[in-house]
Amino acid sequence: NTDLISTAGYDGITQHMNDGRKNCKEYEDFLKERAAIEERYGKDLLGLSRKKPCGQTELNTLKRALDVFKTQVESIGQSHIQLAQVLREEAKKMEDFREKQKFHRKKIELIMDAIHKNRNLQYKKTMEAKRLYEQRCRDKDEAEQAVHRSTNLVTPKQQEKLFVKLAQTKTALEDSDRVYQMNVAAVEKVREEWQSEHIKACEFFESQECERITYFRNALWLHVNQLSQECVKNDECYEEVRKSLETCSIEKDIECFVSIHKTGTLPPTPVTYENYYNSQKSAAPGRNQAPPAPGMGRRPRLPVPSGGPGDPEYSTVDGYSLIQHH
Template sequence: MRELHFKDCFWNRDFTGTGGYDSIIQHLNDGKKTCKEIEDFMKARASIEEKYAKELLGLSKKVCGCNEMNTLKRSLDVFKLQTEHVSLSHLQLAQTMRDEAKKLEDFRERQKEARKKVEQQMDALHKQRATQFKKTMESKKTYEQKCRDKEEAEQNMNRNASTSNAKQQEKLFARTNQAKMNAEVADRLYMQNVTVLEKIREDWQKEHVKACEGFEKQEVERINTLRNMVWTHLNQLSQQCVTSDELYEEVRKSLEHCDIQEDIEHFVNLRRTGDKPPAPILYDNFYSSQRVPIAPSVTHMAPSITRRPLPNPTNSGGDLINSSALDPDRTYSVIQY
């Protein structure tokens, strides 16, 4: 199947028509718009990645299992560390996306500048061609009118050749010659304009072919660039998933070394408080006849009391006399007056 190209498919039957060229320009403008949309998309995605990375980084700094100990604590520390690494990888991904968007922006600007030169040249040729075509058509119209005037003058001279006098015939002859000269001048001007128009047409046609080839080349580059950039963008996202999974795998490996029994024993050895439970509290009935009196402890026995002998009375009056009772069973003193 024969390949189709711009230069073979965008001509106009109308000499001054620009529909084919305008179709190419419109398509290129649409392509430029697509480049800008993808560029904005990648910038927006980079902003999302950056925001996610910063929030994830802040999350990794928060307290998480600070009261744990031994193997589980080590696993949670690895978990926080790898979460921080994931956030940093997303931050790097955001910068990579911005770099790719900047490349696309530079590419779009380069194509814009290259197109601008070609479009300016083609617009000038279109105007020149249209102006010369109009001038040529006007000279053609004048030429045709002059030719009709000449034929009319010749016919008038021939009709009146036998009926007119010499003076009238001379006037008719002079008028016919003037009409003939005017037709010849119009003919030469018309031919000159046609020649100039043909030169302009040839120049325009060559430039049109060159413009079509250049625009087609730009379109090939644009499609290839967008295709490769989107492909690269997806590869970057896939690589980010791989990187995140590798970092998470480190956490999984750490969790595999988390020994439950070891952590239990570590806590017991570190915080143990005793290996025997307290004695049970028995019911003690206050009125029970079987209640055994509690003997005082030897170490807490009250000291023995040694009584002094009764002192002799020394006063015979109403003075206070301190004497012990005659009752041998009494263990206390009697105060007498």
């Protein structure tokens, strides 16, 4: 700015730097809030996995698959809790970076504030010296005009007073002129010093802004990488569940159920009509009981369900398969 005491440009720069610091603080708060969400989510998953029953009476291969499922849900919960801690650490790094920049910038701002104050004070003194100098010039001019006008119109004594006053105004003019020139020289020295420091400050602020943008960009890049890595970890856990489901067998689970709950190898015999009187006769001494009728003995064992090559496993629902058949 051509106005020496204007700080419009400097104020614009410092405002931008403060806005940058505010933006870093907003991102820092965003990470902290995201960390809190991840931690709550992780703890909820842990509670769900550990406390909520999920097919607890299932048997054999499906039971193992459900156990793997709950274990992996717990692992995902732990992973989200760990992610929350990582995000808090990243937020702390952003806070440290922001405070470090603020500390170094504060030193420059203090120097600039002091030099602005000195510049404005010296400029004010110079303008006051200029005003006084110009007033002394007018006083001298008026005294000279008074001397010229009074020629042959006043007494010698009055004439002498006019000459004394003229001499005094000239002396005052010389003094004020000297003070004015000294102040001009002083303000020019201050101006040069201010300009030099202003350039240094601008270069420092530019360096800080480059550093801030670079740090902010890298921090955001790292954040999305962390989230992507979390998705990969989650998918690895889900893959373990898919693998365990591939081992599920309808035939084996039904055989397991039969093996655990079977009540015997013989079916119940038919209920026949028994005549009371005939049973009394059969109970008489010396009589043999009649052998059982043909076909009333032991029934053959029920066939065990078997799965053919085309039979569906648990992974197939309404013709839609989640698992590749090998």
